[in-house]
Amino acid sequence: MIVEARGLGFTHRAGTAALSDVGFAVERGQTVGIVGESGSGKSTLVRLLCGLLPGYTGSATYAGREIGDWLREDAREFRSRNQLVFQSPSGSFDPRLRLATSLAEPLRSLARRKPEPGELETQLGEVGLSAELLSRYPHELSGGQLQRMALARALVVNPAVLYADEPTSALDVSVQAQVLNLLMDIQDRLGATLIVVSHDLAVVARLCEYVFVLRAGSVVEHGETTALLRSPASPYTRALITAAESVALDRGVSPVRGGAARRTIRGWRPHG
Template identity: 45%
Template sequence: MNTPKLLAENLTLDFGKGAEAHRVLRDVGFSVADGESFGLVGESGSGKTTVLRCIAGQYKHWTGSIRMDGKVLPKELTKERCRQIQMVFQDPYGSLHPKKTIHSALMEPLAIHQVPGDREGKVAEALESVGLDREFRWRYPHQLSGGQRQRVAIARALILDPRVLLLDEPTSALDVSIQAEILNLLAELRKSRGLTYILVSHDLGVVAHLCERMAVMQAGAILETLEAASLADIEPKAAYTKTLLDASREYGKARGGA
C-alpha cells in the first residue's frame, strides 16, 4: 500500500578509476511517495545533480539500488523506463536542439516510442498544456525567450506522459518574474496530472515553494532531511544547513515586515 514511488538506497558513484577515483556520491538514500515533490538542495559539487542523472539513467556505473513502485530499476535506459521518468534541464538555452523546430523536438519522443494516433495533435496539446500557443511549434529555439524555452522543455518531458519528473534547477537560469511563472506551471501540472517531482536546486526558497520534503546535500552525502513547512522556524542540525537557511530566511524576514 505504502510503497514509495521512488526509493533510492546506498547510491554510491565514483568518477575515474584506481587512485584517481573521485567519490561523488556516498551512500545516498531517500524515498519519495507517489505524488510527492521532493527537493535536493546543495551547492555546486554537492552531487545533487548527479543523483538526478543516476535516476534518469544517464550514469550507469553507480552502485546501490533505485526502486520504482517497489521494483528495481535496471541501469540500462530501456524504453519503458523513459516512459516513466523524464527530466527537465537547467539551461533552457542548451536543452533544445538549436537546428530543430519545436515541432520536431516534440515529435521526436513520439516517434521513438512509436506512439499511435494523431501525433501532431498531441504536440499541439502538449504545447497548450504548458501555456504556449500551438503556433509556437514552427519556431526554432533561438526565436523563443528563456521562459518559453523552458515551457517547451517541460512539454517535451511530459509528452510521453511519465509518472516521475526530474527537475534540474529548472528556474535558475531565468529572471525572477519568469521563475514565478514556471514554478506556478510546475505546481499546476503536478496537481492536474498527479506527477511525482524530484527537484534539484541551490535556492532554498524555490525548493521550499515546490516541495514538501527536501534533503540537504554536501560533498556527495545527504546531511539531513527537512520538512518544507517547518523551515521557517526549525533549528537545523548541520551547520551547513544553517548557513543555507540563514541566507534565505533573511529575505523572508525582510518581506514579512512589509
C-alpha cells in the same frame, strides 16, 4: 515508495566521486526537493535516478525494481516513466531542429509513434505556450518560453515521475515565478511525483512538501519542508537557509502547499 535509494554511490568517469552512501525515498505523488550547494551532487543524483548514468553502486529502485535492471531490460519503458527537465533549457534542445521535431522526439524514440494531429498543440497549451512556436528554432524563443517548452517535451510521454533540475535558476526573476506557478499547476493537475533540484531553498519551500539536503555527495538531513526550515539540524542547512532568506524567503513566500486538490488532465494516465 516510488523512488528509493540505499547506500547509493556514483563516481564520474573522470574519477570524481559525486555520490556516496545516499539514502533517498519518495512516495508516489509527493513533491520532493533536493537542495545543496554547487557541486554537492544534485544533478548527478537526479540524472542517475532518471537512468542517464549507469554504473552506480548500492541500490536505486523505481517502483520497487532496481533501475539498472529496468534499463537493461526495457530502457524505453523506464525512460518514458521517468523524465528529466535539464538544468539549462537552452542546452537541452538541438539548435538545428524546429521545436515541433524536438517536442515529438520522446514520442518517436520512447513510445515509437508519431504525434496525433493536434497533440503537440494541446501539449503546448498545457504549459501556456502558443502553437505557433512549434515552427520556430530554439534560439527564437525567450528563456522562459524555452523552459516551458522543455517541460512540455518531458510531459509528452506522460511520465510518472517528473524531475526538474534547477527549473528557474537560468531565468529572469519575473519569469521565475511564472515557471514555479506552472510547476505547481502541473503537479496539482497531474498528481505526478515531482522531484525538484535547486540550490535555492525558497524555490523548494514554495514547491515541495519534503526536502533532502545534499552536501559533498551525501544526504546531511531530510524532512518535511516546514519542520526542516523551522529547525534545521545541521549548520550546513542553517547556512543554506540564511542564504535563501536574504534573497527570497522573506518576500512573503509561504512554505509548503498542502492538501492541494488533485485533478486529472483528461486523457492523462500516470504509469505504474
